[in-house]
Amino acid sequence: MAAARIELLLRDGEAPSASLPTGVRDALARIARNGETEDELETSVIAADGRGGLPLLYYALDALARRDALSYRIASDDGTLATATCRTRLDLRTVDPGQPLLLSRFALIRRDGDTMTIETPLSAAHVTLTDPRLLPFLATLATPRRADELTAILPPDEVSALCTLFWSCGLFAGEQENDGSLGYWNFYDLLFHARSRKGRHHGQYGASFPFRLRTQPPPVAKQIASDDVVPLHRPELQGEFTSVIENRHSSRQFGEPPITCRELGELLFRAARIRDVYDVGIGQQLSNRPYPGGGAVYELEIYLTVHTCADLRSGLYHYDPLEHRLARIGDSSKALLQQATQEPYAPPQVLLTITARFARVFWKYESMGYALILKDVGALMQTLYLVAEAMGLGACAIGGGDSDVFAAAAGVDYYEETSVGEFIIGSRAEGDRQ
Numbered sequence: 001m002a003a004a005r006i007e008l009l010l011r012d013g014e015a016p017s018a019s020l021p022t023g024v025r026d027a028l029a030r031i032a033r034n035g036e037t038e039d040e041l042e043t044s045v046i047a048a049d050g051r052g053g054l055p056l057l058y059y060a061l062d063a064l065a066r067r068d069a070l071s072y073r074i075a076s077d078d079g080t081l082a083t084a085t086c087r088t089r090l091d092l093r094t095v096d097p098g099q100p101l102l103l104s105r106f107a108l109i110r111r112d113g114d115t116m117t118i119e120t121p122l123s124a125a126h127v128t129l130t131d132p133r134l135l136p137f138l139a140t141l142a143t144p145r146r147a148d149e150l151t152a153i154l155p156p157d158e159v160s161a162l163c164t165l166f167w168s169c170g171l172f173a174g175e176q177e178n179d180g181s182l183g184y185w186n187f188y189d190l191l192f193h194a195r196s197r198k199g200r201h202h203g204q205y206g207a208s209f210p211f212r213l214r215t216q217p218p219p220v221a222k223q224i225a226s227d228d229v230v231p232l233h234r235p236e237l238q239g240e241f242t243s244v245i246e247n248r249h250s251s252r253q254f255g256e257p258p259i260t261c262r263e264l265g266e267l268l269f270r271a272a273r274i275r276d277v278y279d280v281g282i283g284q285q286l287s288n289r290p291y292p293g294g295g296a297v298y299e300l301e302i303y304l305t306v307h308t309c310a311d312l313r314s315g316l317y318h319y320d321p322l323e324h325r326l327a328r329i330g331d332s333s334k335a336l337l338q339q340a341t342q343e344p345y346a347p348p349q350v351l352l353t354i355t356a357r358f359a360r361v362f363w364k365y366e367s368m369g370y371a372l373i374l375k376d377v378g379a380l381m382q383t384l385y386l387v388a389e390a391m392g393l394g395a396c397a398i399g400g401g402d403s404d405v406f407a408a409a410a411g412v413d414y415y416e417e418t419s420v421g422e423f424i425i426g427s428r429a430e431g432d433r434q
């Protein structure tokens with residue numbers, strides 16, 4: 001009887017790149033047909049290419065994992081127990097049998113198609129639970145259990161493989177789960193955040209038109225709700241404020257010369273500076289700014305990825321709304337700019353990444369916290385749009401981005417503060433509406 005093992009598998013139709021050394025190519029071709037363990041892959045690569053082949057094997061596996069083409073299957077005599085994909089190569093370290101294990105409070109078990117799955121917003125892990133015995137196994141982990149206690153439910157080799165896989169996918173509670181920045185998050189808000197940003201999931205992202213072939217979209221305006229109608233007053237559209245509102249539009253292409261540091265200063269001063277700080281005795285300082293913010297908590301921060309500015313060095317800057325100044329924190333991130341580039345246009349002159357310091361909101365609000373943050377982003381975006389219009393700048397809101405990429409670029413903790421909105425600005429292109 002063969003022991004349960006974790007095999008690596010490639011998605012159907014994946015062909016290893018011809019530029020890889022023979023041993024790596026052959027190893028990948030084999031796991032495109034049948035799974036093999038990481039040890040088996042490494043042994044065959046060393047035999048064919050020497051130890052120097054290993055970094056290329058890992059590099060190829062990393063690239064395949066990022067494209068969702070690599071999965072990890074627990075195979076036993078009874079067939080497949082579970083299969084995981086995780087957007088990253090998993091660290092398959094054996095879990096100490098004496099270590100207490102507890103299912104993470106962020107783990108989500110649900111039906112997906114005709115199988116059960118377990119997922120978590122702490123990683124991009126998506127594990128298909130093929131064997132129904134895994135459900136009582138997971139239920140046992142509602143309280144801490146050592147791996148060697150779990151062998152009362154499943155054979156030891158299966159327990160060991162499952163613990164290794166679930167651990168590497170981030171499905172067990174870590175020491176910090178209830179403390180520090182992660183401790184502020186509730187399950188629903190973190191799932192909403194991770195699931196609605198790029199990166200930590202396997203779904204399509206953006207305008208993929210999932211219902212295009214199945215249904216017609218609802219009409220542009222809702223059918224009138226009754227025959228009892230009241231025609232409304234139509235104002236004269238005149239005046240400066242009207243002109244700003246009526247002319248506001250999105251610009252995805254920018255002009256020459258590029259935006260200046262003075263214009264950036266004016267935009268941020270008019271839209272986002274702190275006008276006043278005050279205290280109402282609830283234990284949290286509040287502030288007053290040009291845009292409205294839920295509870296006056298003002299959790300949003302603005303970072304500028306300066307690509308081309310007439311008189312400001314390209315780089316990543318943080319806006320200090322209290323002193324109205326920029327702090328340079330690093331080089332401009334190509335990955336961030338690329339995500340905000342609206343093809344076929346060139347990268348924006350400046351990308352504003354709006355982050356939230358989540359604990360400011362979660363300290364006060366429950367259940368509505370994350371939704372409130374996104375509403376605040378909308379209020380800030382509209383204010384930026386209107387100020388940009390009044391100043392004759394080009395501006396466009398962006399539908400999303402990857403919060404892990406931002407956290408890495410800015411060196412911030414994903415759970416403490418990361419991106420929740422993106423907005424691009426620059427000087428107006430010739431021919432853009434004036």
Ligand SMILES: Cc1cc2nc3c(=O)[nH]c(=O)nc-3n(C[C@H](O)[C@H](O)[C@H](O)COP(=O)(O)O)c2cc1C
Nearest residue numbers: 248249250251252342378381382396397398399400
């Ligand atoms: C929340 C939000 C997200 C948006 N995301 C994008 C985007 O990702 N790419 C883009 O080109 N425009 C984006 N836009 C701009 C809209 O496409 C634009 O507002 C809409 O087409 C109406 O055009 P107007 O802004 O010129 O009036 C976004 C706008 C909003 C408010």
